Amino acid sequence: MLSSDINRYISLRRTLGYKLVRAERHLLAFARFAAERDESHIRTGTVLAWLPTAAKSPNAMAHRLTALIVFARFMQAEDPRHEIPPADIKRTTNRPVPYIYTADEITRLLDAAGNLRHQRPNPLRRKLYVMLFGLIASTGLRISEALALRLDDILHDGVLHIRETKFRKSRLVPMHATVMEALQRYLEARRQHAGESDWLFPSVEHRQLYPTTVNYTFRCILRRAGIAPERSQQPRIHDLRHTFATRVLEQCGAARGEVARHFVALSTYLGHVSIHNTYWYLQATPEMMTDIAAAAETLVGENAA
Template sequence: MLSDDVNRYISLRRVLGYKLVKVERSLRAFAFFAIGRGDTHIRAASVLAWLETVACTPGARARRLTDLILFARFLHAEDSHHEIPQADATRSQQKRPVPYIYTPDEIARILDTAGKVRRHKSDLLRRPLYVMLFGLIAAAGLRVSEALTLRFDDIQPGGVLHIRETKFRKSRLVPLHATVIAVLEHYLRLRRRCAGESEWLFPSIQDKQLCPTTVNYAFRSVLRRAGIAPERSRQPRVHDLRHTFATRVLEQCGVERGTVARHFVALSTYLGHSDIRNTYWYLEATPQMMADIAAAAEMLVGESVA
Protein backbone atom coordinates (compact mmCIF):
# COMPACT_ATOMS: atom_id res chain seq x y z
CA MET A 1 0.00 0.00 0.00
CA LEU A 2 1.21 3.48 -0.82
CA SER A 3 0.39 4.69 2.70
CA ASP A 4 2.80 2.11 4.12
CA ASP A 5 5.42 3.20 1.61
CA VAL A 6 5.04 6.77 2.85
CA ASN A 7 5.62 5.59 6.43
CA ARG A 8 8.82 3.76 5.45
CA TYR A 9 10.14 6.65 3.40
CA ILE A 10 9.48 9.30 6.05
CA SER A 11 10.91 7.14 8.84
CA LEU A 12 14.10 6.49 6.91
CA ARG A 13 14.71 10.14 6.04
CA ARG A 14 14.01 11.22 9.62
CA VAL A 15 16.72 8.87 10.79
CA LEU A 16 19.01 10.89 8.52
CA GLY A 17 18.01 14.08 10.33
CA TYR A 18 15.19 15.52 8.21
CA LYS A 19 11.99 16.76 9.87
CA LEU A 20 9.70 16.59 6.81
CA VAL A 21 6.57 17.83 8.58
CA LYS A 22 5.08 19.43 5.47
CA VAL A 23 6.44 16.71 3.19
CA GLU A 24 4.73 14.03 5.26
CA ARG A 25 1.37 15.79 5.02
CA SER A 26 1.80 16.21 1.28
CA LEU A 27 2.79 12.60 0.62
CA ARG A 28 -0.03 11.25 2.77
CA ALA A 29 -2.52 13.42 0.92
CA PHE A 30 -1.23 12.12 -2.41
CA ALA A 31 -1.31 8.50 -1.20
CA PHE A 32 -4.94 8.90 -0.10
CA PHE A 33 -5.78 10.41 -3.51
CA ALA A 34 -3.94 7.69 -5.45
CA ILE A 35 -5.48 4.85 -3.46
CA GLY A 36 -8.88 6.35 -4.16
CA ARG A 37 -8.08 6.02 -7.87
CA GLY A 38 -7.24 2.34 -7.38
CA ASP A 39 -3.45 2.80 -7.71
CA THR A 40 -1.11 0.36 -6.02
CA HIS A 41 1.98 2.05 -7.45
CA ILE A 42 2.88 5.66 -8.20
CA ARG A 43 1.49 6.72 -11.57
CA ALA A 44 2.68 9.89 -13.26
CA ALA A 45 -0.88 10.60 -14.38
CA SER A 46 -2.12 10.41 -10.79
CA VAL A 47 0.63 12.77 -9.66
CA LEU A 48 -0.41 15.39 -12.22
CA ALA A 49 -4.08 14.88 -11.43
CA TRP A 50 -3.46 15.34 -7.71
CA LEU A 51 -1.40 18.49 -8.26
CA GLU A 52 -4.34 19.98 -10.15
CA THR A 53 -6.49 19.56 -7.04
CA VAL A 54 -4.01 21.29 -4.71
CA ALA A 55 -4.81 24.95 -4.13
CA CYS A 56 -1.42 26.62 -3.80
CA THR A 57 1.04 28.91 -5.56
CA PRO A 58 3.09 27.68 -8.54
CA GLY A 59 6.17 27.61 -6.33
CA ALA A 60 4.45 25.45 -3.69
CA ARG A 61 3.11 23.15 -6.40
CA ALA A 62 6.64 22.75 -7.78
CA ARG A 63 7.93 21.84 -4.31
CA ARG A 64 5.22 19.21 -3.92
CA LEU A 65 6.19 17.77 -7.30
CA THR A 66 9.83 17.65 -6.25
CA ASP A 67 8.88 15.80 -3.05
CA LEU A 68 6.87 13.27 -5.06
CA ILE A 69 9.72 12.76 -7.53
CA LEU A 70 12.13 11.96 -4.69
CA PHE A 71 9.56 9.59 -3.17
CA ALA A 72 8.98 7.90 -6.53
CA ARG A 73 12.72 7.42 -7.08
CA PHE A 74 12.98 5.80 -3.67
CA LEU A 75 10.21 3.32 -4.50
CA HIS A 76 11.34 2.79 -8.11
CA ALA A 77 14.70 1.51 -6.82
CA GLU A 78 12.77 -1.30 -5.12
CA ASP A 79 10.04 -1.85 -7.69
CA SER A 80 10.29 -0.64 -11.29
CA HIS A 81 6.50 -0.58 -11.59
CA HIS A 82 6.54 2.77 -9.77
CA GLU A 83 6.64 5.60 -12.31
CA ILE A 84 8.88 8.64 -11.79
CA PRO A 85 7.05 11.85 -12.79
CA GLN A 86 8.83 14.29 -15.06
CA ALA A 87 9.91 17.56 -13.50
CA ASP A 88 7.68 20.48 -14.44
CA ALA A 89 9.27 22.41 -17.31
CA THR A 90 8.33 25.71 -15.67
CA ARG A 91 9.94 24.80 -12.38
CA SER A 92 13.46 25.58 -13.56
CA GLN A 93 12.35 29.07 -14.55
CA GLN A 94 11.24 29.93 -11.03
CA LYS A 95 13.78 31.87 -9.02
CA ARG A 96 14.19 32.11 -5.30
CA PRO A 97 12.92 35.58 -4.34
CA VAL A 98 15.66 38.06 -3.52
CA PRO A 99 15.36 39.07 0.15
CA TYR A 100 14.92 42.66 1.23
CA ILE A 101 18.09 43.96 2.88
CA TYR A 102 17.21 46.51 5.56
CA THR A 103 19.38 49.56 6.15
CA PRO A 104 20.56 50.29 9.72
CA ASP A 105 18.13 53.23 9.79
CA GLU A 106 15.22 50.99 8.78
CA ILE A 107 16.03 48.48 11.52
CA ALA A 108 16.13 51.31 14.05
CA ARG A 109 12.74 52.53 12.81
CA ILE A 110 11.32 49.00 13.07
CA LEU A 111 12.38 48.69 16.71
CA ASP A 112 11.21 52.21 17.54
CA THR A 113 7.80 51.55 15.97
CA ALA A 114 7.54 48.12 17.63
CA GLY A 115 7.87 49.92 20.96
CA LYS A 116 4.72 51.86 20.14
CA VAL A 117 2.40 49.06 18.99
CA ARG A 118 -1.14 48.98 20.34
CA ARG A 119 -1.64 46.83 23.42
CA HIS A 120 -4.29 45.96 25.96
CA LYS A 121 -4.12 47.85 29.23
CA SER A 122 -3.30 44.64 31.10
CA ASP A 123 -0.67 43.52 28.58
CA LEU A 124 2.46 45.39 29.67
CA LEU A 125 4.83 42.99 27.90
CA ARG A 126 3.61 43.36 24.29
CA ARG A 127 5.74 46.37 23.30
CA PRO A 128 9.06 45.28 24.84
CA LEU A 129 8.39 41.72 23.60
CA TYR A 130 8.24 42.74 19.95
CA VAL A 131 11.20 45.09 20.32
CA MET A 132 13.25 42.26 21.81
CA LEU A 133 11.99 39.65 19.34
CA PHE A 134 12.68 41.68 16.19
CA GLY A 135 15.92 43.02 17.63
CA LEU A 136 17.18 39.54 18.52
CA ILE A 137 16.42 38.18 15.05
CA ALA A 138 18.22 41.15 13.49
CA ALA A 139 21.22 41.01 15.84
CA ALA A 140 21.74 37.22 15.87
CA GLY A 141 20.35 36.16 12.51
CA LEU A 142 17.92 33.68 14.06
CA ARG A 143 15.14 32.00 12.15
CA VAL A 144 11.74 33.22 13.34
CA SER A 145 10.85 29.70 14.46
CA GLU A 146 14.07 29.49 16.49
CA ALA A 147 13.31 32.71 18.34
CA LEU A 148 9.72 31.69 19.11
CA THR A 149 10.75 28.30 20.58
CA LEU A 150 13.27 29.81 23.00
CA ARG A 151 12.68 29.03 26.67
CA PHE A 152 14.29 30.51 29.77
CA ASP A 153 16.51 27.44 30.09
CA ASP A 154 17.91 28.12 26.62
CA ILE A 155 19.71 31.25 27.84
CA GLN A 156 23.14 30.05 28.94
CA PRO A 157 25.63 31.91 31.17
CA GLY A 158 27.52 34.64 29.36
CA GLY A 159 24.66 35.48 27.02
CA VAL A 160 24.77 32.35 24.87
CA LEU A 161 21.57 31.01 23.33
CA HIS A 162 21.00 27.27 23.07
CA ILE A 163 19.06 26.74 19.82
CA ARG A 164 17.53 23.28 20.09
CA GLU A 165 16.81 20.87 17.23
CA THR A 166 15.92 23.27 14.46
CA LYS A 167 16.28 22.37 10.78
CA PHE A 168 17.58 18.83 10.27
CA ARG A 169 17.26 18.32 14.05
CA LYS A 170 20.52 20.16 14.68
CA SER A 171 21.23 22.14 17.84
CA ARG A 172 23.79 24.91 18.19
CA LEU A 173 25.07 27.60 20.54
CA VAL A 174 24.68 31.24 19.48
CA PRO A 175 26.84 33.76 21.41
CA LEU A 176 25.39 37.27 21.61
CA HIS A 177 27.13 40.64 21.43
CA ALA A 178 27.53 42.50 24.73
CA THR A 179 25.04 45.17 23.64
CA VAL A 180 22.43 42.52 22.89
CA ILE A 181 23.06 40.82 26.22
CA ALA A 182 22.41 44.08 28.08
CA VAL A 183 19.08 44.61 26.32
CA LEU A 184 18.13 40.96 26.84
CA GLU A 185 18.82 41.16 30.58
CA HIS A 186 16.59 44.24 30.84
CA TYR A 187 13.85 42.40 28.94
CA LEU A 188 14.19 39.32 31.17
CA ARG A 189 13.60 41.37 34.31
CA LEU A 190 10.42 42.82 32.82
CA ARG A 191 9.45 39.43 31.39
CA ARG A 192 9.58 37.73 34.80
CA ARG A 193 7.34 40.41 36.33
CA CYS A 194 4.73 40.35 33.56
CA ALA A 195 4.52 36.66 32.60
CA GLY A 196 6.32 34.70 35.26
CA GLU A 197 4.29 31.50 34.86
CA SER A 198 5.15 30.90 31.20
CA GLU A 199 8.24 28.94 30.15
CA TRP A 200 8.51 30.74 26.80
CA LEU A 201 10.88 33.65 26.33
CA PHE A 202 8.34 35.29 24.00
CA PRO A 203 4.92 34.18 25.28
CA SER A 204 1.50 34.92 23.84
CA ILE A 205 -1.14 36.84 25.80
CA GLN A 206 -2.33 33.45 27.09
CA ASP A 207 1.26 32.64 28.24
CA LYS A 208 1.60 29.99 25.50
CA GLN A 209 4.07 29.83 22.63
CA LEU A 210 3.67 32.85 20.37
CA CYS A 211 2.17 31.95 16.99
CA PRO A 212 4.21 32.78 13.82
CA THR A 213 1.05 34.11 12.14
CA THR A 214 0.62 36.62 14.96
CA VAL A 215 4.26 37.69 14.64
CA ASN A 216 4.01 38.13 10.87
CA TYR A 217 0.85 40.23 11.24
CA ALA A 218 2.50 42.41 13.90
CA PHE A 219 5.61 42.84 11.75
CA ARG A 220 3.61 43.90 8.70
CA SER A 221 1.79 46.42 10.86
CA VAL A 222 5.10 47.77 12.14
CA LEU A 223 6.49 48.09 8.61
CA ARG A 224 3.40 49.97 7.50
CA ARG A 225 3.56 52.41 10.42
CA ALA A 226 7.31 52.87 10.00
CA GLY A 227 6.84 53.65 6.30
CA ILE A 228 9.35 51.03 5.14
CA ALA A 229 9.26 50.07 1.44
CA PRO A 230 5.61 51.11 0.90
CA GLU A 231 6.16 51.10 -2.87
CA ARG A 232 7.10 47.40 -3.05
CA SER A 233 4.48 44.95 -4.36
CA ARG A 234 6.14 42.21 -2.31
CA GLN A 235 6.35 43.44 1.26
CA PRO A 236 9.56 42.73 3.21
CA ARG A 237 9.34 39.92 5.73
CA VAL A 238 10.54 39.47 9.30
CA HIS A 239 12.72 36.63 7.95
CA ASP A 240 14.56 39.23 5.86
CA LEU A 241 16.12 40.45 9.12
CA ARG A 242 18.06 37.16 9.12
CA HIS A 243 19.10 37.73 5.51
CA THR A 244 20.20 41.26 6.39
CA PHE A 245 22.33 39.98 9.27
CA ALA A 246 24.11 37.48 7.01
CA THR A 247 24.64 40.00 4.23
CA ARG A 248 26.08 42.65 6.56
CA VAL A 249 28.46 40.10 8.09
CA LEU A 250 29.72 39.10 4.64
CA GLU A 251 30.25 42.76 3.76
CA GLN A 252 32.96 42.81 6.42
CA CYS A 253 34.95 40.08 4.66
CA GLY A 254 36.81 42.49 2.40
CA VAL A 255 38.71 41.05 -0.57
CA GLU A 256 41.33 38.83 1.10
CA ARG A 257 40.52 35.22 0.19
CA GLY A 258 41.52 33.70 3.50
CA THR A 259 39.36 36.17 5.40
CA VAL A 260 36.39 35.44 3.15
CA ALA A 261 36.78 31.69 3.66
CA ARG A 262 36.95 32.04 7.45
CA HIS A 263 33.91 34.33 7.48
CA PHE A 264 31.90 31.89 5.39
CA VAL A 265 32.63 28.89 7.58
CA ALA A 266 31.94 30.83 10.79
CA LEU A 267 28.76 32.40 9.42
CA SER A 268 27.46 29.07 8.10
CA THR A 269 27.93 27.50 11.54
CA TYR A 270 26.43 30.50 13.36
CA LEU A 271 23.32 30.48 11.14
CA GLY A 272 22.84 26.72 11.53
CA HIS A 273 23.19 25.86 7.84
CA SER A 274 23.65 22.17 7.07
CA ASP A 275 25.57 22.99 3.88
CA ILE A 276 27.85 25.96 3.26
CA ARG A 277 26.24 26.34 -0.18
CA ASN A 278 23.17 27.66 1.61
CA THR A 279 25.33 30.50 2.92
CA TYR A 280 26.56 31.47 -0.55
CA TRP A 281 23.04 32.64 -1.36
CA TYR A 282 23.51 35.59 1.01
CA LEU A 283 25.99 37.22 -1.35
CA GLU A 284 23.45 39.86 -2.27
CA ALA A 285 24.47 42.69 -4.59
CA THR A 286 24.73 45.43 -1.97
CA PRO A 287 26.83 48.46 -2.92
CA GLN A 288 29.53 47.48 -0.42
CA MET A 289 29.80 43.96 -1.81
CA MET A 290 29.90 45.22 -5.38
CA ALA A 291 32.74 47.57 -4.43
CA ASP A 292 34.65 44.67 -2.85
CA ILE A 293 34.09 42.50 -5.91
CA ALA A 294 35.38 45.30 -8.17
CA ALA A 295 38.44 45.75 -5.95
CA ALA A 296 39.13 42.01 -6.05
CA ALA A 297 38.81 42.00 -9.85
CA GLU A 298 41.29 44.88 -10.15
CA MET A 299 43.76 43.04 -7.92
CA LEU A 300 43.38 39.90 -10.05
CA VAL A 301 43.97 41.85 -13.27
CA GLY A 302 46.98 43.57 -11.74
CA GLU A 303 48.52 40.23 -10.73
CA SER A 304 48.05 38.78 -14.23
CA VAL A 305 49.66 41.84 -15.89
CA ALA A 306 52.61 41.75 -13.53
Protein backbone atom coordinates (compact mmCIF):
# COMPACT_ATOMS: atom_id res chain seq x y z
CA MET A 1 0.00 0.00 0.00
CA LEU A 2 0.94 3.66 -0.21
CA SER A 3 2.12 3.96 3.39
CA SER A 4 5.39 2.12 2.72
CA ASP A 5 6.03 4.33 -0.32
CA ILE A 6 5.34 7.40 1.79
CA ASN A 7 7.82 6.29 4.45
CA ARG A 8 10.46 5.74 1.78
CA TYR A 9 9.70 9.10 0.16
CA ILE A 10 9.82 11.00 3.47
CA SER A 11 13.10 9.33 4.47
CA LEU A 12 14.68 10.23 1.16
CA ARG A 13 13.62 13.90 1.30
CA ARG A 14 14.76 14.22 4.89
CA THR A 15 18.25 13.26 3.82
CA LEU A 16 18.08 16.39 1.63
CA GLY A 17 17.29 18.58 4.64
CA TYR A 18 13.48 18.74 4.62
CA LYS A 19 11.57 18.13 7.83
CA LEU A 20 8.13 17.38 6.33
CA VAL A 21 6.41 16.84 9.68
CA ARG A 22 3.02 18.05 8.50
CA ALA A 23 3.45 16.58 5.02
CA GLU A 24 4.12 13.14 6.50
CA ARG A 25 0.98 13.37 8.61
CA HIS A 26 -1.15 14.47 5.63
CA LEU A 27 0.24 11.81 3.29
CA LEU A 28 -0.26 8.98 5.77
CA ALA A 29 -3.84 10.14 6.33
CA PHE A 30 -4.43 9.96 2.59
CA ALA A 31 -2.81 6.51 2.47
CA ARG A 32 -5.29 5.26 5.08
CA PHE A 33 -8.17 6.74 3.08
CA ALA A 34 -6.91 5.07 -0.11
CA ALA A 35 -6.40 1.75 1.70
CA GLU A 36 -10.05 1.76 2.77
CA ARG A 37 -10.84 1.83 -0.96
CA ASP A 38 -8.34 -0.97 -1.63
CA GLU A 39 -6.27 1.39 -3.79
CA SER A 40 -2.50 1.14 -3.99
CA HIS A 41 -2.04 3.97 -6.50
CA ILE A 42 -2.80 7.68 -6.32
CA ARG A 43 -6.06 8.52 -8.09
CA THR A 44 -7.29 12.04 -8.77
CA GLY A 45 -10.84 10.99 -7.92
CA THR A 46 -9.72 9.66 -4.56
CA VAL A 47 -7.84 12.89 -3.85
CA LEU A 48 -11.01 14.86 -4.66
CA ALA A 49 -13.02 12.67 -2.30
CA TRP A 50 -10.44 12.85 0.49
CA LEU A 51 -9.67 16.59 0.60
CA PRO A 52 -13.06 17.76 1.97
CA THR A 53 -12.97 15.08 4.65
CA ALA A 54 -9.40 15.91 5.68
CA ALA A 55 -9.68 19.69 5.90
CA LYS A 56 -12.35 22.36 6.05
CA SER A 57 -10.52 25.59 5.23
CA PRO A 58 -9.06 26.43 1.80
CA ASN A 59 -5.64 26.91 3.40
CA ALA A 60 -5.66 23.45 4.97
CA MET A 61 -6.82 21.85 1.71
CA ALA A 62 -4.07 23.65 -0.20
CA HIS A 63 -1.38 22.35 2.19
CA ARG A 64 -2.60 18.77 1.81
CA LEU A 65 -2.93 19.06 -1.95
CA THR A 66 0.58 20.46 -2.31
CA ALA A 67 2.04 17.56 -0.33
CA LEU A 68 0.11 15.07 -2.45
CA ILE A 69 1.15 16.63 -5.77
CA VAL A 70 4.86 16.50 -4.91
CA PHE A 71 4.53 12.91 -3.67
CA ALA A 72 2.53 11.91 -6.76
CA ARG A 73 5.25 13.27 -9.07
CA PHE A 74 7.79 11.21 -7.18
CA MET A 75 5.70 8.07 -7.48
CA GLN A 76 4.75 8.56 -11.14
CA ALA A 77 8.43 8.67 -12.08
CA GLU A 78 8.58 5.07 -10.88
CA ASP A 79 5.11 3.91 -11.90
CA PRO A 80 3.01 5.78 -14.49
CA ARG A 81 -0.18 4.30 -13.05
CA HIS A 82 -0.02 6.97 -10.32
CA GLU A 83 -2.05 10.07 -11.22
CA ILE A 84 -0.88 13.60 -10.45
CA PRO A 85 -3.80 15.69 -9.17
CA PRO A 86 -4.26 19.01 -10.99
CA ALA A 87 -2.83 21.96 -9.08
CA ASP A 88 -6.01 24.02 -9.30
CA ILE A 89 -8.13 21.74 -7.09
CA LYS A 90 -9.30 23.83 -4.13
CA ARG A 91 -6.15 25.86 -4.53
CA THR A 92 -7.34 29.17 -3.11
CA THR A 93 -5.34 30.24 -0.08
CA ASN A 94 -5.79 33.12 2.32
CA ARG A 95 -2.42 33.66 3.89
CA PRO A 96 -2.84 35.95 6.91
CA VAL A 97 -1.92 39.54 6.22
CA PRO A 98 0.91 40.42 8.63
CA TYR A 99 0.30 42.92 11.38
CA ILE A 100 3.12 45.46 11.55
CA TYR A 101 3.61 46.68 15.10
CA THR A 102 4.53 50.28 15.74
CA ALA A 103 7.48 51.06 18.02
CA ASP A 104 5.01 52.25 20.67
CA GLU A 105 3.04 48.98 20.46
CA ILE A 106 6.18 46.90 20.95
CA THR A 107 7.04 49.02 24.00
CA ARG A 108 3.54 48.51 25.39
CA LEU A 109 3.74 44.80 24.68
CA LEU A 110 7.01 44.42 26.60
CA ASP A 111 5.68 46.60 29.43
CA ALA A 112 2.63 44.34 29.68
CA ALA A 113 4.88 41.27 29.74
CA GLY A 114 6.83 42.86 32.58
CA ASN A 115 3.60 43.25 34.53
CA LEU A 116 2.24 39.74 34.12
CA ARG A 117 0.60 38.21 37.15
CA HIS A 118 3.23 36.80 39.48
CA GLN A 119 3.20 33.01 39.72
CA ARG A 120 4.91 31.36 42.67
CA PRO A 121 5.93 28.24 40.67
CA ASN A 122 7.46 30.46 37.99
CA PRO A 123 9.22 33.48 39.54
CA LEU A 124 11.06 34.05 36.26
CA ARG A 125 7.82 34.51 34.29
CA ARG A 126 7.88 38.27 33.80
CA LYS A 127 11.55 38.57 32.89
CA LEU A 128 11.36 35.51 30.67
CA TYR A 129 8.54 36.81 28.49
CA VAL A 130 10.00 40.30 28.26
CA MET A 131 13.26 38.79 27.01
CA LEU A 132 11.59 36.22 24.74
CA PHE A 133 9.36 38.67 22.89
CA GLY A 134 12.00 41.38 22.93
CA LEU A 135 14.50 38.99 21.37
CA ILE A 136 12.09 38.00 18.59
CA ALA A 137 11.21 41.64 17.90
CA SER A 138 14.86 42.68 17.70
CA THR A 139 16.25 39.73 15.71
CA GLY A 140 13.33 38.41 13.64
CA LEU A 141 13.72 34.88 15.00
CA ARG A 142 10.95 32.37 14.52
CA ILE A 143 9.22 31.50 17.79
CA SER A 144 10.34 27.88 17.38
CA GLU A 145 13.95 29.05 17.00
CA ALA A 146 13.78 31.20 20.13
CA LEU A 147 12.25 28.41 22.23
CA ALA A 148 14.91 25.96 21.01
CA LEU A 149 17.81 28.14 22.19
CA ARG A 150 20.15 26.69 24.81
CA LEU A 151 22.72 28.51 26.88
CA ASP A 152 25.64 27.37 24.74
CA ASP A 153 23.92 28.87 21.68
CA ILE A 154 24.91 32.31 23.00
CA LEU A 155 28.32 32.83 21.42
CA HIS A 156 30.94 35.47 22.01
CA ASP A 157 30.56 38.99 20.68
CA GLY A 158 26.76 38.98 20.87
CA VAL A 159 26.00 36.24 18.33
CA LEU A 160 23.30 33.56 18.54
CA HIS A 161 23.81 30.12 17.03
CA ILE A 162 20.48 29.03 15.51
CA ARG A 163 20.75 25.28 15.06
CA GLU A 164 19.13 23.19 12.33
CA THR A 165 15.76 24.87 12.02
CA LYS A 166 13.80 24.87 8.76
CA PHE A 167 15.39 22.58 6.16
CA ARG A 168 17.95 21.66 8.87
CA LYS A 169 19.89 24.81 8.17
CA SER A 170 21.96 26.47 10.90
CA ARG A 171 22.98 30.11 10.93
CA LEU A 172 24.58 32.81 13.07
CA VAL A 173 22.46 35.78 14.14
CA PRO A 174 24.29 38.87 15.45
CA MET A 175 22.50 40.89 18.13
CA HIS A 176 22.56 44.62 18.71
CA ALA A 177 24.58 45.72 21.73
CA THR A 178 21.43 46.83 23.57
CA VAL A 179 19.86 43.41 23.04
CA MET A 180 22.97 41.72 24.37
CA GLU A 181 22.89 43.93 27.45
CA ALA A 182 19.27 43.00 28.09
CA LEU A 183 20.12 39.34 27.58
CA GLN A 184 22.94 39.53 30.14
CA ARG A 185 20.55 41.04 32.70
CA TYR A 186 18.06 38.27 31.99
CA LEU A 187 20.75 35.59 32.37
CA GLU A 188 21.67 36.98 35.78
CA ALA A 189 18.05 36.67 36.92
CA ARG A 190 17.72 33.28 35.27
CA ARG A 191 20.64 31.79 37.24
CA GLN A 192 18.63 32.18 40.45
CA HIS A 193 15.60 30.22 39.26
CA ALA A 194 16.38 27.87 36.37
CA GLY A 195 18.16 25.12 38.25
CA GLU A 196 20.20 22.79 36.04
CA SER A 197 18.18 23.51 32.90
CA ASP A 198 20.23 24.54 29.87
CA TRP A 199 17.24 25.97 27.98
CA LEU A 200 17.51 29.72 27.56
CA PHE A 201 13.77 30.04 28.18
CA PRO A 202 12.90 27.16 30.54
CA SER A 203 9.46 26.05 31.65
CA VAL A 204 8.42 25.69 35.28
CA GLU A 205 9.68 22.10 35.09
CA HIS A 206 13.01 23.41 33.67
CA ARG A 207 12.20 21.91 30.27
CA GLN A 208 11.62 23.55 26.91
CA LEU A 209 8.62 25.88 26.93
CA TYR A 210 5.53 24.60 25.14
CA PRO A 211 4.41 26.81 22.20
CA THR A 212 0.80 26.56 23.41
CA THR A 213 1.78 28.09 26.74
CA VAL A 214 3.69 30.89 25.00
CA ASN A 215 0.82 31.64 22.60
CA TYR A 216 -1.70 31.79 25.45
CA THR A 217 0.52 34.16 27.40
CA PHE A 218 1.03 36.32 24.32
CA ARG A 219 -2.73 36.70 23.86
CA CYS A 220 -3.02 37.79 27.51
CA ILE A 221 -0.27 40.34 26.96
CA LEU A 222 -1.97 41.69 23.82
CA ARG A 223 -5.17 42.30 25.76
CA ARG A 224 -3.32 44.01 28.60
CA ALA A 225 -1.43 46.20 26.12
CA GLY A 226 -4.62 47.08 24.22
CA ILE A 227 -3.08 46.29 20.84
CA ALA A 228 -5.52 46.09 17.91
CA PRO A 229 -8.56 45.01 19.99
CA GLU A 230 -10.85 45.82 17.05
CA ARG A 231 -9.26 43.26 14.72
CA SER A 232 -11.13 40.01 14.10
CA GLN A 233 -7.78 38.26 13.68
CA GLN A 234 -5.48 39.23 16.50
CA PRO A 235 -1.78 40.01 15.88
CA ARG A 236 0.51 37.02 16.29
CA ILE A 237 3.95 36.40 17.73
CA HIS A 238 5.10 35.69 14.17
CA ASP A 239 4.11 39.25 13.24
CA LEU A 240 7.05 40.46 15.34
CA ARG A 241 9.24 38.74 12.75
CA HIS A 242 7.28 40.43 9.95
CA THR A 243 7.72 43.77 11.69
CA PHE A 244 11.46 43.28 12.06
CA ALA A 245 11.83 42.45 8.35
CA THR A 246 9.69 45.40 7.29
CA ARG A 247 11.58 47.92 9.43
CA VAL A 248 14.91 46.65 8.10
CA LEU A 249 13.76 47.14 4.52
CA GLU A 250 12.39 50.59 5.29
CA GLN A 251 15.78 51.70 6.56
CA CYS A 252 17.78 50.65 3.52
CA GLY A 253 18.86 53.29 1.03
CA ALA A 254 17.05 54.19 -2.17
CA ALA A 255 19.80 53.13 -4.58
CA ARG A 256 18.85 49.94 -6.42
CA GLY A 257 22.10 48.11 -5.70
CA GLU A 258 21.98 49.07 -2.03
CA VAL A 259 18.36 47.93 -1.71
CA ALA A 260 19.15 44.59 -3.34
CA ARG A 261 22.11 43.91 -1.04
CA HIS A 262 20.01 44.72 2.02
CA PHE A 263 17.31 42.38 0.77
CA VAL A 264 19.67 39.48 0.11
CA ALA A 265 21.35 40.01 3.50
CA LEU A 266 17.94 40.06 5.21
CA SER A 267 16.95 36.81 3.49
CA THR A 268 20.12 35.15 4.81
CA TYR A 269 19.71 36.65 8.29
CA LEU A 270 16.14 35.36 8.56
CA GLY A 271 17.19 31.87 7.50
CA HIS A 272 15.13 31.69 4.31
CA VAL A 273 16.13 28.86 1.99
CA SER A 274 15.14 30.99 -1.02
CA ILE A 275 14.95 34.73 -1.56
CA HIS A 276 11.41 34.24 -2.86
CA ASN A 277 10.33 33.44 0.71
CA THR A 278 11.46 36.91 1.76
CA TYR A 279 9.17 38.60 -0.78
CA TRP A 280 6.20 37.92 1.48
CA TYR A 281 7.44 40.53 3.94
CA LEU A 282 7.10 43.20 1.27
CA GLN A 283 3.31 42.94 1.37
CA ALA A 284 3.29 45.34 4.29
CA THR A 285 5.33 47.87 2.30
CA PRO A 286 3.85 47.63 -1.22
CA GLU A 287 5.45 50.89 -2.34
CA MET A 288 8.85 49.20 -1.98
CA MET A 289 7.87 45.87 -3.50
CA THR A 290 8.55 46.34 -7.19
CA ASP A 291 11.95 48.02 -6.90
CA ILE A 292 13.30 45.76 -4.16
CA ALA A 293 12.12 42.53 -5.77
CA ALA A 294 13.51 43.46 -9.19
CA ALA A 295 16.80 44.71 -7.78
CA ALA A 296 17.27 41.66 -5.58
CA GLU A 297 16.60 39.26 -8.43
CA THR A 298 19.10 41.15 -10.57
CA LEU A 299 21.76 40.91 -7.86
CA VAL A 300 21.13 37.20 -7.26
CA GLY A 301 21.37 36.59 -11.00
CA GLU A 302 24.65 38.47 -11.21
CA ASN A 303 26.14 36.54 -8.30
CA ALA A 304 25.04 33.22 -9.79
CA ALA A 305 26.52 33.99 -13.20
